[in-house]
Amino acid sequence: MTAETSKRKILIVGGGAVGSVYGWRLQEGGAHVAMVCRSNFKVVKETGYTITSGKMDPVQFIPDAVYSNGEEAVAGNNVFDYVIVCTKCLPNLYDPAEVVAPYIISDKTVIVLVQNGIGIEEPVRVRFPNNPIISGIAYIDVDQTQSGIIRHGGTNFIVCGFYVKEGDDLNAYNKDNAHILEDIKNVFTAGNMGINVQDNVQEYRWSKIIWNGSFNPISVVAGCKDSKELIDFPPTRQLLLDAMAELYRVGEAVLGKKVPPVAGQDSPESVLKYTRDRDAPVYPSMMVDCINKRPMEHEVIVKNTIVAAKKCGVAVPILETVYALLVSVERSYCPPKN
Numbered sequence: 474m475t476a477e478t479s480k481r482k483i484l485i486v487g488g489g490a491v492g493s494v495y496g497w498r499l500q501e502g503g504a505h506v507a508m509v510c511r512s513n514f515k516v517v518k519e520t521g522y523t524i525t526s527g528k529m530d531p532v533q534f535i536p537d538a539v540y541s542n543g544e545e546a547v548a549g550n551n552v553f554d555y556v557i558v559c560t561k562c563l564p565n566l567y568d569p570a571e572v573v574a575p576y577i578i579s580d581k582t583v584i585v586l587v588q589n590g591i592g593i594e595e596p597v598r599v600r601f602p603n604n605p606i607i608s609g610i611a612y613i614d615v616d617q618t619q620s621g622i623i624r625h626g627g628t629n630f631i632v633c634g635f636y637v638k639e640g641d642d643l644n645a646y647n648k649d650n651a652h653i654l655e656d657i658k659n660v661f662t663a664g665n666m667g668i669n670v671q672d673n674v675q676e677y678r679w680s681k682i683i684w685n686g687s688f689n690p691i692s693v694v695a696g697c698k699d700s701k702e703l704i705d706f707p708p709t710r711q712l713l714l715d716a717m718a719e720l721y722r723v724g725e726a727v728l729g730k731k732v733p734p735v736a737g738q739d740s741p742e743s744v745l746k747y748t749r750d751r752d753a754p755v756y757p758s759m760m761v762d763c764i765n766k767r768p769m770e771h772e773v774i775v776k777n778t779i780v781a782a783k784k785c786g787v788a789v790p791i792l793e794t795v796y797a798l799l800v801s802v803e804r805s806y807c808p809p810k811n
């Protein structure tokens with residue numbers, strides 16, 4: 474069966490910035506798209522999303538279904554082909570598997586985790602050892618400016634591949650399940666989304682963490698500055714370069730080889746240049762969360778990276794400093810529960 478011969482049933486859990494654009498594109502590509510929404514549930518259910526993408530006029534995206542919980546979503550034994558998770562990943566606040574659990578009623582459902590950070594997959598794998606899990610790294614620049622109102626910069630591609638238990642034979646798993654990777658490729662391509670399937674996607678998590686582990690926390694501790702402001706001010710520009718150099722050292726130590734380049738970015742200077750050359754400044758997702766007084770993904774983006782560095786004996790004084798400051802900033806508006 475191909476994407477052309479069967480309408481894929483896709484559920485997007487987390488109908489925020491990334492989830493809305495994914496839903497819109499995948500529906501355009503012919504899939505049946507249902508969304509799980511939380512704070513924007515009422516608006517999305519009643520009027521859908523208004524999405525401004527790149528230089529296009531705003532478009533209206535009306536999902537095929539909008540749910541607020543698992544009971545509604547799986548009523549009548551409704552099995553999804555794909556459950557795509559586009560929530561923030563906040564293991565310091567809850568078990569990430571709990572976010573997915575209400576929607577998985579069959580081993581056949583492919584779980585796609587579209588979240589930044591390191592170590593985001595393991596809790597979901599432990600809970601769903603028999604479901605295929607695809608780890609997805611989103612290259613997209615999008616935020617929700619008001620409930621249901623989405624601003625998308627235009628870039629939209631994903632690097633993805635299977636996640637398996639440590640010690641399992643990833644090559645054999647890739648081979649046995651090649652049809653799933655082929656299918657997701659078709660589904661995303663039909664929606665005009667770039668998709669780059671990798672045999673070992675974990676390597677690419679390190680490519681992405683170079684950006685997220687530097688720009689995200691530094692934007693917040695610098696007082697919520699966007700990428701242009703950070704790059705144009707020499708002291709924060711230097712801090713970014715030094716933080717990225719640390720991150721490259723961690724990635725190389727973990728992988729035992731160079732961090733793979735994405736879009737030609739293979740050094741702190743080239744990441745900075747790529748970011749500076751973009752048409753518009755980037756608003757890092759952590760900065761957007763901080764401005765809106767929401768919890769930030771400091772655990773998966775910064776803490777897990779520091780833990781990996783320590784395991785490999787790599788010193789990361791800059792990361793440790795920004796982590797301490799970042800968590801302090803969050804505590805000022807979002808005090809810990811106990």
Ligand SMILES: NC(=O)C1=CN([C@@H]2O[C@H](COP(=O)(O)OP(=O)(O)OC[C@H]3O[C@@H](n4cnc5c(N)ncnc54)[C@H](OP(=O)(O)O)[C@@H]3O)[C@@H](O)[C@H]2O)C=CC1
Nearest residue numbers: 487488489490491511512559560561588589611613614615
């Ligand atoms: N924005 C970007 O440009 C990029 C983001 N990413 C990554 O993608 C992931 C998603 O980011 P983004 O879209 O920006 O995040 P948003 O905060 O915009 O969206 C997340 C959505 O998930 C909802 N949500 C949270 N928990 C649940 C739950 N248990 N059930 C249902 N819905 C839930 C939130 O609802 P509520 O409003 O109630 O909190 C919110 O609408 C993150 O890991 C981020 O780092 C990666 C690349 C770029």
Ligand SMILES: CC(C)(CO)C(=O)C(=O)O
Nearest residue numbers: 612613614756757758759
């Ligand atoms: C850089 C960006 C916007 C994606 O390209 C991102 O990943 C983030 O802000 O968390």
